Amino acid sequence: MLGYIWQYVYTSFLRYWVKWFIRQATGKCELQRICSGYKPGATRATKAEYSLQSSKNQVLRQALKTNKDNLEQRVDQIMQEKNIKPQKDPLFKESLTVCLLQITGYSSLYVSVEDLRKEVFSSDNPEHEAMLLKLWDLLMPTVKLESRITKQWGDIGFQGDDPKTDFRGMGMLGLINLVFFSENYTEEARQVLSHANHPKLGYSYAIVGINLTEMAYSLLKSGALKPHFYNTVLGTPELQHFHQLYCYLAYEFDKFWLSEEPESIMQFNQYREKFHNNIKAHLQDPDVSLILTVRTKA
Amino acid sequence: MVVCSSQGLLSILRKLKSTPDQEVRILLLGLDNGGKTTLLKQLASEDISHITPTQGFNIKSVQSQGFKLNVWDIGGQRKIRPYWRNYFENTDVLIYVIDSADRKRFEETGQELAELLDEEKLSGVPVLIFANKQDLLTAAPASEIAEGLNLHTIRDRMWQIQSCSALTGEGIQVSYTPHICVVLMSERLHLHMR
Numbered sequence: 001m002l003g004y005i006w007q008y009v010y011t012s013f014l015r016y017w018v019k020w021f022i023r024q025a026t027g028k029c030e031l032q033r034i035c036s037g038y039k040p041g042a043t044r045a046t047k048a049e050y051s052l053q054s055s056k057n058q059v060l061r062q063a064l065k066t067n068k069d070n071l072e073q074r075v076d077q078i079m080q081e082k083n084i085k086p087q088k089d090p091l092f093k094e095s096l097t098v099c100l101l102q103i104t105g106y107s108s109l110y111v112s113v114e115d116l117r118k119e120v121f122s123s124d125n126p127e128h129e130a131m132l133l134k135l136w137d138l139l140m141p142t143v144k145l146e147s148r149i150t151k152q153w154g155d156i157g158f159q160g161d162d163p164k165t166d167f168r169g170m171g172m173l174g175l176i177n178l179v180f181f182s183e184n185y186t187e188e189a190r191q192v193l194s195h196a197n198h199p200k201l202g203y204s205y206a207i208v209g210i211n212l213t214e215m216a217y218s219l220l221k222s223g224a225l226k227p228h229f230y231n232t233v234l235g236t237p238e239l240q241h242f243h244q245l246y247c248y249l250a251y252e253f254d255k256f257w258l259s260e261e262p263e264s265i266m267q268f269n270q271y272r273e274k275f276h277n278n279i280k281a282h283l284q285d286p287d288v289s290l291i292l293t294v295r296t297k298a
Numbered sequence: 299m300v301v302c303s304s305q306g307l308l309s310i311l312r313k314l315k316s317t318p319d320q321e322v323r324i325l326l327l328g329l330d331n332g333g334k335t336t337l338l339k340q341l342a343s344e345d346i347s348h349i350t351p352t353q354g355f356n357i358k359s360v361q362s363q364g365f366k367l368n369v370w371d372i373g374g375q376r377k378i379r380p381y382w383r384n385y386f387e388n389t390d391v392l393i394y395v396i397d398s399a400d401r402k403r404f405e406e407t408g409q410e411l412a413e414l415l416d417e418e419k420l421s422g423v424p425v426l427i428f429a430n431k432q433d434l435l436t437a438a439p440a441s442e443i444a445e446g447l448n449l450h451t452i453r454d455r456m457w458q459i460q461s462c463s464a465l466t467g468e469g470i471q472v473s474y475t476p477h478i479c480v481v482l483m484s485e486r487l488h489l490h491m492r
Contacts, residue, residue, distance in 0.1 A: 160375065169349040210350050211353060270354075
């Protein structure tokens with residue numbers, strides 16, 4: 001209770017005066033202090049985001065909603081509003097620009113991801129079909145698919161004889177992630193698949209992949225992935241960065257599952273939750289970076 | 299079906315189910331892509347837009363009419379159907395979900411249902427069949443499905459078929475489904491008492 005009152009008093013009255021006082025003492029505004037005081041990454045971007053959000057100045061708040069094309073103009077406006085001279089703080093403009101690219105880029109990344117998720121897999125779409133067949137060829141290079149509708153799909157972990165019904169709430173996002181992993185980390189993906197086909201510790205590779213896409217998606221949506229992207233992308237995060245994160249989850253989940261030695265596949269949701277909590281705990285670390293590291297090829 | 303006033307039966311049920319929180323165990327089965335998880339989430343009034351195929355099972359508890367319904371939603375893919383039997387014990391009501399538009403698999407779904415009804419651990423357990431996906435133009439009506447499955451030959455338990463769309467919520471109103479479950483159960487108990 002006391003904490004709430006303090007929080008209220010601080011954000012509504014005190015914060016302003018504290019900021020004013022420090023500004024008078026140091027000659028630098030809060031944004032300048034954030035940019036010079038922290039190295040590029042999650043701490044700097046998160047603090048800058050908070051500072052802009054809670055600003056009483058319209059120009060500063062609006063900057064969070066700007067798009068990439070108007071960004072430079074916005075930065076100039078902020079510097080004007082805050083009376084920041086480029087001669088006195090030559091690094092500021094570049095630093096704030098990167099922060100804003102990261103902050104606004106996170107929102108636009110969510111929009112792009114959401115568009116892919118809403119795109120329903122359709123057998124009438126030749127591109128969708130080609131992508132599905134590509135997934136097969138990447139994972140099963142030595143086995144030919146006998147027909148489009150076949151029980152063979154079960155070998156890469158789809159439920160029935162036509163994968164189209166398995167994408168469901170994740171739409172094309174689920175398929176694109178599966179293909180991205182197989183294409184960019186072919187060896188690792190095949191290794192994970194072979195673990196998934198283990199007679200005792202096995203699981204359905206594709207279905208679990210679609211479940212992990214859901215995990216990545218909900219983490220993105222809730223904002224939990226901000227520190228990860230702020231640390232790993234010093235600019236606008238793109239779709240490929242999201243797919244990279246999926247690769248990390250797919251690879252790490254497999255390791256986790258094997259090490260836990262679950263009784264059977266029926267325990268999946270229990271271990272999924274445990275893994276999810278581990279990831280969320282990692283994301284609490286300001287230096288988090290969920291990057292898939294594989295042995296470099298000799 | 300035995301016709302009785304559901305109010306009277308509810309009180310019988312309450313007396314018989316003397317556990318303090320009156321828990322009801324509901325088992326949700328059916329082929330993959332039938333809509334079991336969507337149904338489960340609708341019953342729990344949760345968002346249904348991000349559903350993924352069920353690996354393993356989901357469980358949710360829903361409070362309704364003084365009962366706590368524990369609903370077990372078990373994945374329907376062929377590979378994990380052998381695990382279904384692990385969840386039979388103490389089931390009060392079996393809900394069997396059918397994709398009414400997936401005519402190619404009517405035979406398969408009928409076979410699975412027939413096998414379930416033959417299970418000793420499920421003997422006498424009332425079954426509520428949902429003819430799901432009625433929002434699709436190609437969906438078969440519940441009457442056609444009932445006929446195809448020979449439901450009228452079921453003599454050893456209470457049963458009911460209900461057309462619904464788990465997607466739109468039509469036919470599975472949050473209070474209605476538990477109500478049917480409770481009525482089916484109480485009718486079963488009533489039969490035992492006679």
